[in-house]
Amino acid sequence: MLDVRRLRVLREVALRGSIAAAAESLRFTPSAVSQQLAKLELEAGVPLLERGPRSVRLTQAGWRLVEHAEVILEQLAQAEADLRALDGSPPVLRVGANTTAAASIVPEALTRFAAVCPEIEVMVTEADPLVSLARVRVRELDLGIVFEYDHVPLPADPRIELEELLEESMRIVLPASHPLAKQRVVSLPDLAEETWIRSTSRSSCNPFTERSCRAAGFEPRIRFEFDDYTAMQNLVASGAGVAFAPDIGLSRPNPGVAVRPIAFGPKRRVHAAYRTGERDARGLPEMLDALKETIRAREPLFPARAGVS
Numbered sequence: 001m002l003d004v005r006r007l008r009v010l011r012e013v014a015l016r017g018s019i020a021a022a023a024e025s026l027r028f029t030p031s032a033v034s035q036q037l038a039k040l041e042l043e044a045g046v047p048l049l050e051r052g053p054r055s056v057r058l059t060q061a062g063w064r065l066v067e068h069a070e071v072i073l074e075q076l077a078q079a080e081a082d083l084r085a086l087d088g089s090p091p092v093l094r095v096g097a098n099t100t101a102a103a104s105i106v107p108e109a110l111t112r113f114a115a116v117c118p119e120i121e122v123m124v125t126e127a128d129p130l131v132s133l134a135r136v137r138v139r140e141l142d143l144g145i146v147f148e149y150d151h152v153p154l155p156a157d158p159r160i161e162l163e164e165l166l167e168e169s170m171r172i173v174l175p176a177s178h179p180l181a182k183q184r185v186v187s188l189p190d191l192a193e194e195t196w197i198r199s200t201s202r203s204s205c206n207p208f209t210e211r212s213c214r215a216a217g218f219e220p221r222i223r224f225e226f227d228d229y230t231a232m233q234n235l236v237a238s239g240a241g242v243a244f245a246p247d248i249g250l251s252r253p254n255p256g257v258a259v260r261p262i263a264f265g266p267k268r269r270v271h272a273a274y275r276t277g278e279r280d281a282r283g284l285p286e287m288l289d290a291l292k293e294t295i296r297a298r299e300p301l302f303p304a305r306a307g308v309s
Contacts, residue, residue, distance in 0.1 A: 095287070097126065105145070128202065132146050137275070149266065165288075167269045170268060175238075186261070245259070
């Protein structure tokens with residue numbers, strides 16, 4: 001008999017891409033995750049992982065078992081929701097958002113939502129967009145706030161609908177002393193000789209910097225990887241390099257950096273993700289309205305100008 005808890009561990013490794021990242025998400029130690037996976041392989045009777053010195057990859061059998069795990073986890077989530085409704089517990093709206101959205105959009109949206117739906121509890125979980133999509137798919141989340149970047153599209157899934165909340169231009173973050181900081185608008189090819197800072201491989205937008213620079217005609221020299229925009233700005237301020245950043249991630253700019261628009265530069269879109277056909281689920285329309293109102297109330301970092309995309 002396959003253990004459901006171990007199936008969840010396998011699915012988390014598939015989502016996160018490594019044992020260490022899965023352990024962090026599950027609040028286990030990497031050793032505990034490895035032990036659970038070894039026991040699951042014994043239960044399955046076939047290898048589920050190919051282990052390298054610093055990484056793991058799922059075998060064909062591993063991926064097939066993840067597909068079955070998602071069906072099982074969806075049924076369990078539905079069972080839990082049904083039981084919660086029967087015992088009279090207050091309804092819960094489960095939301096997934098990455099750190100930037102959780103810090104900049106979600107708090108005010110929660111206040112707006114509570115004013116119209118005080119009877120609904122909201123649970124917010126930090127999650128990368130791809131993880132949010134997977135958890136919406138199996139009913140572990142009701143709503144995901146996800147980002148889609150130019151050159152890094154989200155995977156299409158007929159089981160999930162995406163509703164655009166916002167499109168925003170990406171900015172260049174430069175040291176305040178950088179010569180290009182004096183310019184009103186920066187052209188990407190002018191940064192071809194710079195050192196770049198990008199997101200880590202834990203983030204689904206990791207390829208964005210490389211692909212955007214290639215589209216502008218050069219190969220970026222990448223030396224630093226950080227997912228936290230505060231840490232990224234600190235590095236830029238020290239002169240370590242330059243970086244892309246969205247407006248939402250720059251609500252508290254470091255005084256040692258200059259943020260500039262990019263001439264005809266790349267964009268990213270903020271989407272609400274929910275299960276197909278379930279937009280009218282309890283609390284979901286009200287949360288979508290709260291998110292949209294919060295975004296509309298934000299002051300743009302830069303007013304729209306000709307020649308600036």
